[in-house]
Amino acid sequence: MIKHPLLYVLLGCCWLTACKPDVADDYKTRQVFGPGQEDKIVEAFLSLKDSSAIELKAGTYKFDNLSIAQLKHILIQGAGPDSTILDFSSQTSGGEGIRVTDVKGFTIRGMVLQNAKGDLIKINRCQDVVVASLHAIWQKADSNSGGYAIYPVLCKNVLIEDSYAEGASDAGIYVGQTQGAIVRRCKASRNVAGCEIENTQDAQVYDNEFYGNTAGFLIFDLPNLSQRGGRVRAYHNNFHDNNTKNFAKSGNFGTYWGVGNAPPGSGVVILSTSHIDLDSNQISHNNSSAIIIASGLSVDEKAMEKINAQYFPIPADVHIYGNQLSMDSAFPSPVYEHHVGKMLVAVQQRLGARIPLILYDGVSSNVISKGTTPNPDSIYIQQSEPNLFVDADLTRIGTKDWNPNTNGAPFTKH
Amino acid sequence: MTHKWNVFKKRCQVGFALVAVLIIGFMLIQGCHPQPPAEPEPFAFKDSLSQYGFFQGELKQLKPVGRLFRYVLSTPLFTDYAIKDRFILLPKDSSIQYTGSGVLSFPDSTIIVKNFAYQNTDHQKVMIETRLLVKDPSDHAWKVMDYLWNAQQTEAIKHITGARVPITLLDDMGNAISTNYQVPNTNDCKRCHNNGGVLIPIGPKARNLNTDGPAATIAETAAGSALVGSATATSVNQLARWVQRGILRGMPDLSKVDKLPDWKDSIHYTVAQRARAYLDVNCAHCHTRGGDAYNTGLFLEYQQTDPAHIGIMKMPVSAGGGAGGLNFDILPGNPASSIMPYRMNAAEAGTAMPELARTVIHKEGVRLIQQWIKEMKAEK
Structure with missing residues (x-):
């Protein structure tokens, strides 16, 4: 027996030194900068070596753009989202304020990013990404804002926490074509979409508050991309008061792609994706629809031609249970100016009563199989609210056969 | 593991254990930090362009010397109507291995040199920057560096942070345009010169080199540039000439080598061929699988045949306001409603494509793409 505990400690230390995992603040080099040192910061970003930390002291910094590429284990640390501000108003080139590409182990935390011409931070093809206590905002929210505030895409293992996104002309927090993502304790407001999980697999979205957007939370799969999404669970969130005009740059009635399709007043939109759990959320005062479940066919008549290993337009295995759902008695006015919004208005008119909380577009895999099985795609809803459900039969809208119906019975069983 | 650990613990006396612990600890540290085998020294970029000895005489005349030789491309990338000079330096006694698709296979220590200049309103050629791509022998990976020319036009100095250079240039029609030319920073270089996280050259693909060689070569050879190999090159075709000189090996018969159309050549090529060649060179380094714009699903390589990937009736994914409120990358028959x-x-950040490498609009390129889309049959 080794009697001296010190020896265990010593051996343990050797082991830790030898094969230690990435732990916070364990960086080989650390550089600290203050406001006024922008040129040096730009140079430092371009000269970074693996395992480096850059610390930006409190104050406002002005940049055209910043980039980090092809590195391992990098930390960008501010003094907090109340005190370190990176302003990209003067951006003249590139697509974003900060661009991070091919980095394994990237963490950014404790600062404000604001007013880029393009996206605020794009994190492309990275692994083990942490975005924490980051506020990404456009002070003026209109169609001239960039598309995405916080934008990881084609990544593996992404954590976004305690962050805030505002003013994006697309989605405030957008996770695209990623494997493994957690979005928690975040807020998003005054964006077109508060948060969007797109073609992303294995995502957990919890303890967030998305409010004051056109649409609160979107889970979308789009065609022609690198992978299908799915296996997304959203729980313990508060999606409320998302009723604003869809200000994505568009023609008269909105664009027909991405968030352009999100009608004003939607709490959650689930489009063309599968294995979704939506539970224990509070979804209130989104006054066009608390939850929309739709197929690609509702927004793209050619969706069925685009089926391949990376895309299937019909949503399946969507489980909605234990949420608190409510809606006010009237549509928000911007819904009448939106191409999908107008469909919701038409559904309400056809029903002759307030549109139900959950709208399903009614496109099931029966379209492919020519079958008649009720609910063949396991859309499962267990909620106790009155006026809960409508199968809107959207693809036949405007035809004489159009038959939206509110019988939710086939969708209440597993 | 636990069993061994217990046995280990039982056997140990305190004194012995101390030694053992230190030894094991040392071994663990060594085990997880393997020493790399001895390799060639990493390539170190020099501080100024002249230090490489690429050129003889006045530096800005760009007269290649030694093994540096000039090359041309069928269809070049547009960069603010810049005048570009391209050179390759192969190490002694080495040659390029032919590859049919993608970039040719260059030997270690190859240096590719590309100079950017503009024509000023006095019709003088003014040097802006010189970019280097070096295949580092220590890790066989390509490395990038930029050299910024001084105001006296006597030297170009290593420059990693990028720059905005205010210039007034003449475009191809002789119109004066004032702009802030963007010299890329080293990360900008990596954006386009990148596939799947690996840095690669873009231009020197067999299909884009399969054209008449540069007229200047013969004059430069006469002036003292001792090209690789000793055989006299008689071919007009650039690749055939390289084979004759021993610069290029493994090339099949020239008739079997793909040829990228010259985007300006309306006599030999259709509008569609020219448009696709233009998109290949100006867009496909990012808009390809594994490229910087992989996430968009818009893939513009010359060989791409899937209409959706080319952008036909394809809705964008993440264009945001950059799409201008339009619905399709390409709406056949309707260039005015096509995002491409x-x-x-456009020239403003957030909308302009390509995102890098230009600050002014390539009017001739836009016209070609508009014409191509206009001639496409509209779908029902």
Whole structure:
């Protein structure tokens, strides 16, 4: 027996030194900068070596753009989202304020990013990404804002926490074509979409508050991309008061792609994706629809031609249970100016009563199989609210056969 | 593991254990930090362009000396109507291995040199920057560096942070355009010269080199540039000439080598061929699988045949306001409602495509793409 505990400690230390995992603040080099040192910061970003930390002291910094590429284990640390501000108003080139590409182990935390011409931070093809206590905002929210505030895409293992996104002309927090993502304790407001999980697999979205957007939370799969999404669970969130005009740059009635399709007043939109759990959320005062479940066919008549290993337009295995759902008695006015919004208005008119909380577009895999099985795609809803459900039969809208119906019975069983 | 650990613990006396612990600890540290085998020294970029000895005489005349030789491309990338000079330096006694698709296979220590200049309103050629791509022998990976020319036009100095250079240039029609030319920073270089996280050259693909060689070569050879190999090159075709000189090996018969159309050559090529060649060179380094714009699903390589990937009736994914409120990358028959020419016809950040490498609009390129889309049959 080794009697001296010190020896265990010593051996343990050797082991830790030898094969230690990435732990916070364990960086080989650390550089600290203050406001006024922008040129040096730009140079430092371009000269970074693996395992480096850059610390930006409190104050406002002005940049055209910043980039980090092809590195391992990098930390960008501010003094907090109340005190370190990176302003990209003067951006003249590139697509974003900060661009991070091919980095394994990237963490950014404790600062404000604001007013880029393009996206605020794009994190492309990275692994083990942490975005924490980051506020990404456009002070003026209109169609001239960039598309995405916080934008990881084609990544593996992404954590976004305690962050805030505002003013994006697309989605405030957008996770695209990623494997493994957690979005928690975040807020998003005054964006077109508060948060969007797109073609992303294995995502957990919890303890967030998305409010004051056109649409609160979107889970979308789009065609022609690198992978299908799915296996997304959203729980313990508060999606409320998302009723604003869809200000994505568009023609008269909105664009027909991405968030352009999100009608004003939607709490959650689930489009063309599968294995979704939506539970224990509070979804209130989104006054066009608390939850929309739709197929690609509702927004793209050619969706069925685009089926391949990376895309299937019909949503399946969507489980909605234990949420608190409510809606006010009237549509928000911007819904009448939106191409999908107008469909919701038409559904309400056809029903002759307030549109139900959950709208399903009614496109099931029966379209492919020519079958008649009720609910063949396991859309499962267990909620106790009155006026809960409508199968809107959207693809036949405007035809004489159009038959939206509110019988939710086939969708209440597993 | 636990069993061994217990046995280990039982056997140990305190004194012995101390030694053992230190030894094991040392071994663990060594085990997880393997020493790399001895390799060639990493390539170190020099501080100024002249230090490489690429050119003889006045530096800005760019007269290649030694093994540096000039090359041309069928269809070049547009960069603010810049005048570009391209050179390759192969190490002694080495040659390029032919590859049919993608970039040719260059030997270690190859240096590719590309100089950017503009024509000023006095019709003088003014040097802006010189970019280097070096295949580092220590890790066989390509490395990038930029050299910024001084105001006296006597030297170009290593420059990693990028720059905005205010210039007034003459375009191809002789119109004066004032702009802030963007010299890329080293990360900008990596954006386009990148596939799947690996840095690669873009231009020197067999299909884009399969054209008449540069007229200047013969004069430069006469002037003292001792090209690789000793055989006299008689071919007009650049690749055939390289084979004759021993610069290029493994090339099949020239008739079997793909040829990228010259985007300006309306006599030999259709509008569609020229448009696709233009998109290949100006867009496909990012808009390809594994490229910087992989996430968009818009893939513009010359060989791409899937209409959706080319952008036909394809809705964008993440264009945001950059799409200008339009619905399709390409709406056949309707260039005014197509996002592709809309973004090519813009110069502001967030909308302009390509995102890098240009600050002014390439009017001739936009026109070609508009014409191509206009001639496409509209779908029902």
